[in-house]
Amino acid sequence: MxxxxxxxxxxxxxxxxxxxxxxxxxxxxxxxxxxxxxxxxxxxxxxxxxxxxxxxxxxxxxxxxxxxxxxxxxxxxxxxxxxxxxxxxxxxxxxxxxxxxxxxxxxxxxxxxxxxxxxxxxxxxxxxxxxxxxxxxxxxxFKWLPQDEVFKDINAWWAQNKAEGKTSVLFGYTLGKAQRLIKYLDTNIGKIYTHGAVENMTEVVRPMADLPPTTLITRETKKEEIAGNIVVAPPSTHGTPWIRRMAPYVTGSASGWMAFRGARRRRAIDRGFVLSDxxxxxxxxxxxxxxxxxxxxxxxxxxxxxxxxxxxxxxxxxxxxxxxxxxxxxxxxxxxxxxxxxxx
Incomplete structure (x- = not known):
C-alpha cells in the first residue's frame, strides 16, 4: 500500500x-x-x-x-x-x-x-x-459579518460607555486578535490602554503593521487616567484583581464564540462582538x-x-x-x- x-x-x-x-x-x-x-x-x-x-x-x-x-x-x-x-x-x-x-x-x-x-x-x-x-x-x-460592521459596533459601544463615565475593557487574544482590535479602535473617542501581555506582543508586531499608539498600564497608572478610555486585555484577566482597578468598567469580548449567547453568559461578559480569526x-x-x-x-x-x-x-x-x-x-x-x- x-x-x-x-x-x-x-x-x-x-x-x-x-x-x-x-x-x-x-x-x-x-x-x-x-x-x-x-x-x-x-x-x-x-x-x-x-x-x-x-x-x-x-x-x-x-x-x-x-x-x-x-x-x-x-x-x-x-x-x-x-x-x-x-x-x-x-x-x-x-x-x-x-x-x-x-x-x-x-x-x-x-x-x-x-x-x-x-x-x-x-x-x-x-x-x-x-x-x-x-x-x-x-x-x-457560524456566519460572520464584515469586520467594518463589527468595528462600527465596537466603537459605538466605547463612545456610549465613555458618555456614561465608564471605562471599556475589551478582551482579545494576546497575539492576533488584540492587534486587530487596536488597529481599528477609533482614537478620536479616547486613548487605547493595554495589559502588559498585549503590549509586549503588540511591540513585537508593530514594526510589521500600521497600528495606532497604545499606553501600557503599569502599577503607577492612575485610575483617573484610564477612566472613559478603552483597555485591551487578555480574556484570562477577567475577574482578576488587575481588572478591578478599572471600576467603573464595562466588559466586551471579541470572539467567534460570541455568536453563542451562552458563551457570553457563562463568562459574565457585558457585551459580545462576533469577530473571529x-x-x-x-x-x-x-x-x-x-x-x-x-x-x-x-x-x-x-x-x-x-x-x-x-x-x-x-x-x-x-x-x-x-x-x-x-x-x-x-x-x-x-x-x-x-x-x-x-x-x-
Whole structure:
C-alpha cells in the first residue's frame, strides 16, 4: 500500500520522506511552523522553519531557538519533497504549508480566514489534491459579518460607555486578535490602554503593521487616567484583581464564540462582538471548493459534523485527531512566561 505523503502520528503531521513535521506538538528535529499561537508553535524542536514575519513572534514566545524564515512561495526541497509557505490570513505571519512530491500536492492550512483584516497577508488559494483543514467554526450557525460592521459596533459601544463615565475593557487574544482590535479602535473617542501581555506582543508586531499608539498600564497608572478610555486585555484577566482597578468598567469580548449567547453568559461578559480569526462555515466550504482538491482531512473544531457534510457533497473526507485548539471560548493557550504576564 502506498504511504501517504503526510501522516498523523503522536508527535504531529509527519512527512516521512523528508523527516519533517508540520506544527508538531512534541519535540522533533525539523518543524515547519504555520504561525505563532502556542498550540501550533511549541518549544523543544531542534530546527524551526516559518515565514519570516513569524520569526520575531515565536522568538518572543519561545526564547532562543534555531529558526529559519522563508518568503511567501519560496520553495525548499528535502529528499525530493518540495515545500513552500503561502498566506493563511489568520494572523500576521500565518502560513499554509504546500507539500509536493512527484506531482502529488498536499496543503496544510494551519489556522486560516479568508477575510482580509488589513494586518495579516490575505489568504491565498493553493491548488492541491489533499487539503488538511481546520474547522473551528464548522457549523452552519457560524456566519460572520464584515469586520467594518463589527468595528462600527465596537466603537459605538466605547463612545456610549465613555458618555456614561465608564471605562471599556475589551478582551482579545494576546497575539492576533488584540492587534486587530487596536488597529481599528477609533482614537478620536479616547486613548487605547493595554495589559502588559498585549503590549509586549503588540511591540513585537508593530514594526510589521500600521497600528495606532497604545499606553501600557503599569502599577503607577492612575485610575483617573484610564477612566472613559478603552483597555485591551487578555480574556484570562477577567475577574482578576488587575481588572478591578478599572471600576467603573464595562466588559466586551471579541470572539467567534460570541455568536453563542451562552458563551457570553457563562463568562459574565457585558457585551459580545462576533469577530473571529478563523473561517465561518461558508468560508470553509468556499476555500475547499477553490483548491480543487479531492480529499479533505479535518482537524480541530467540529470535525466530525463537517467531514460528514463534505462526504455528502462528494468529497473523500475524514477526520484526524490533533492537539490544536483553535479559538477557545475560555481564553488562549499560553507559554509559562505569558501566564506570568497575565498575572502581573
Amino acid at each position: 502506498k504511504q501517504p505523503l503526510l501522516a498523523f502520528n503522536d508527535k504531529g503531521i509527519y512527512c516521512a520522506r523528508a523527516n519533517v513535521y508540520l506544527d508538531p506538538w512534541r519535540p522533533v528535529t525539523n518543524a515547519i511552523i504555520t504561525h505563532g499561537h502556542s498550540d501550533h508553535a511549541r518549544w523543544g524542536h531542534k530546527n524551526y522553519i516559518t515565514h519570516h514575519q513569524n520569526v520575531p513572534i515565536i522568538k518572543h514566545r519561545l526564547g532562543d531557538i534555531s529558526v529559519t524564515g522563508k518568503e511567501w512561495g519560496e520553495t525548499f526541497s528535502v529528499n525530493g519533497v518540495t515545500f513552500s509557505l503561502h498566506p493563511a490570513g489568520h494572523i500576521i505571519g500565518s502560513s499554509q504549508v504546500r507539500v509536493e512530491y512527484k506531482g502529488e500536492v498536499w496543503v496544510f492550512t494551519g489556522d486560516y480566514k479568508t477575510e482580509d483584516d488589513g494586518i495579516a497577508t490575505p489568504y491565498e488559494v493553493v491548488k492541491c489534491h489533499t487539503f488538511i483543514t481546520e474547522c473551528t467554526f464548522g457549523l452552519p450557525a 478563523h473561517c465561518d462555515w461558508q468560508g470553509l466550504l468556499e476555500s475547499i471548493r477553490a483548491t480543487g482538491c479531492e480529499k479533505v482531512i479535518s482537524t480541530h473544531g467540529y470535525s466530525d459534523i463537517f467531514s460528514a457534510y463534505l462526504r455528502e457533497l462528494g468529497y473523500d473526507a475524514r477526520t484526524e485527531h490533533t492537539q490544536y485548539e483553535g479559538e477557545t471560548d475560555e481564553g488562549e493557550s499560553k507559554t509559562p512566561a505569558e501566564k506570568e504576564e497575565d498575572e502581573a
